[in-house]
Amino acid sequence: MPELPEVETLKRALTPLVLNKRLLKLRFLRKDLRFSIPLSKLREGLLNQTVSRITRKGKYILMHVPDGALLIHLGMSGRVIQTSSMKPMKKHTHAVFKFEPDVYLHYVDPRRFGCLLWVPKGQTHPLLEGLGPDPLGEEIAATEMKLVAKKCSKASIKSFLMNAKRISGVGNIYACEVLFAARVSPKKPARKINSVQWGLILSTLRDILQKSIVAGGTTLRDFYNTDGSQGYYKLNLTVYDREDKPCPVCTKPIKRIVQSARSTFYCKICQK
DNA sequence: AAAACTACCTGAGTGC
């Protein structure tokens, strides 16, 4: 997926294409993704309406129109591509949007873990409620995080970082990368992280995410920008998907373990 | 209450 940098990259790519533009056509090729798509609500709310704003919270994108917003999530394999017609170009194209004058956006998602939903004006959405602070938004206070983590009896720092209720938008790749950069073991209980370490983790997180956005997002299998170009952050990955390869710092082999049913990559020597 | 596990899908990669 699409981790946070990819979603932010998508938001930035979409903005000049659709901001202050009217949606002229809307076509759905299926009625359900992860959740059923509210077809008639989306048609009613979006058709012939002008996009006033595009925002992001964690990995969710909101495309605002007068009566509400289109809520987009890319799940694990989703992407949005720009083409020159309503005709689906890719297998697993589930929705096509035509904006004035001639911008065609195709929502493609093979695994269908993503979603397209409607948020009425003045309301929020259950999926957005309870999301923790966005790591690229207002600075998260280390003291605040330490306090929240204190209440976690057992959760490892890796699981903590990936829990959207704590901090929104941190996926598996960046959780691994940040902990390596901050020299913190992924196995360390979140409640044992001191404020200095929290400060380091949070500033490193912001730094890595920002650098990745500048590079255009991490491209693994499924992410492409709306114009089909790929991101380049993958080249900078230090530990993720590098089991048995040398640690860039100490050259000892990178370890792979499983935490909460997800692969974690780290250096036993460098991360304490 | 918190944390771990399961399920939702398709496709890429591996080994036979």
Next chain:
DNA sequence: TGCACTCAGGTAGTTT
């Protein structure tokens, strides 16, 4: 080539 198998960037809902 093909089959069987494993694994994958997310996360809501269920179970422990």
